[in-house]
Amino acid sequence: MKGGGLRAYALVYLLFLYAPILLLPIFAFNSGTIIAFPLKGVTTEWFAQMWGNASLRRALTNSLLIAVSSSILATCLGVFAARASTRFAFPGKGPIMGLIMLPLVLPEIIVSISLLVVLLSLGVQLSILTVILGHTLICMPYATVILSTAFNSLDRSLEEAAYDLGETRISAFRLVILPLVMPGIISSLLMSFTISLDEFIIAFFLAGNEPTLPTYIFSQLRFPKQIPMIMALGTVLVLMSILLLTIAEYFRRRGIAKTGAKDTGGFL
């Protein structure tokens, strides 16, 4: 069969990627405490345990707070950066954009330690706020790239037309540019949210005593008794990710249909 080898390769590849994730719900509903086959019986006890766990709830709220804040911050700053880089010429543009993109290639552990040193020497108390700042820093490159693409695809005369028709610079931006880059903004928010939510190293160094989801999960892995509950948590997180992506894709497609732009591929 033509392409049989490639087909098999693709199949093995997908299996390797997703089979571990498929195991999550299986063990989340398994009544045995040991993560191994054969399965024992069906239970929802681990979900109940997860629900009743106060420190897990705290970690989850912290993580959500951090992810929402840093994704909004990174996206707002990304809008400024993207607009500046696509619309204006100014001295030092290349180096400035380069510095924004730098966290993309810097080892995260170096970034975390540097931030820790700076924050401590400034006398800043480690808290959720410091994690938000760190996450904003590492989300900025992604936000900037996504938003630059969105801003770049806009015809410059659209803004001029709005200005010419009597709007101010600000209202022209609000009425014309913002709705047209909205898919980019949503993509940027989503991307930053996802990056922040499962970020471990910065959270580990900068959170002080506050747990985030990844640091909490890491700390619980030492106790084999807790592992089924972590499986249940993983299942919930996977479902939520799929839900989030679906919603984002819905809005992206609706945006494309509304403006008649060409679909250049999204998440799904």
Added chain:
Amino acid sequence: MTTQNPGPKTTAAHRAAMAGARPMIEIRQVQKHYGDYHALRGIDLTIRSGEFFSLLGPSGCGKTTLLRTIAGFEDISSGVVLIDGQDMQEVPANRRPTNMVFQSYAIFPHLTVAENVGFGLRRDPRSRAEKAAAVEQALEMVGLKGYGSRASHALSGGQRQRVALARALILKPKVLLLDEPLSALDRKMREQMQVELIKLQRQVGITFVLVTHDQEEALVMSDRIAVMFEGQIAQMDGPEALYARPTSRRVANFIGVMNFLPARVLGETGEAVQIEAPGLGRVDIPMANVSRADPGDAGPSVGFRPEAVSLLATGAQTANRVAGGVIDEVVYYGDMTYYDVRLDGSAGFDGQARPVRIAMRNVFGREVQDVGTRANVSWSPGSLVLFR
């Protein structure tokens, strides 16, 4: 708007009305530099109220910069721009009495046709119903009645152009600026829109300023044309004057086709210059038809349009002067035939033979001549322009 309907473009009455109209745009010594690059080098220009004015030139000549200067999108380095007598120095684009039709049309893709057209009415104090009526009226004016609820991204090129026009005209600007508005359309659509634009301009009586690189478009639509090269106006005239009496060889070359033959100046009186040209012999050129040569020209030259001369049927009589020659090439276009004719003695000056192009309308009963046959070319001294 107080401008009266100026009537059909080509009439003397229209020209007289135009000449008497008050100035709408006055541009005095306008310069624009981008660093070392001079985009505009001292532009002086007066556009009259109700006029259809074109800025014509090759790309990079500064015509779009000049238009954007009028719109307020570009600051000027020095000089004065007045619109309706008012200095525009401190007036930003959103408060100028001008509106623009962009080359890309800049239709807002996320809004419907009606929302696009009504965009400029957002700050208008009128009621919602009155605004909707104004939008419908504007759409009707450009031939898009009933298109209001359509999604703007689903429109064709010509329809987008109409939406852009309606959107600009609904604000009743004193000046409508058009930046190469027809360049994105195919030929048929372009010709149709040219006529519609002329009609529309006559109907609304607003001053139109058009930027184009298409000389035919400028000739078809304009009351007056400014031909620009390298940030300067080379000639400013009505279409007929521009075509018949270009004041420099560069303008002559840019607008339409012109034959050039080397010339030798023999003498000069107050009214005319006597020259000698290969194939044409001695000719007196009236002073009105004496123009500037290009700096790079080897010497004086004489020029004439392909349709200003004609092939004479054998045995026909004419009051014009006649030159003999041999047909070098025949190009048949259906409605027209172009002949390249080598005039007798055309190699006279420097031994170089230069065939001249002659355009003949293919009327019924006139046969297309063959390559290599002898032909008589009839021409009159008044149709020649001397560049020296």
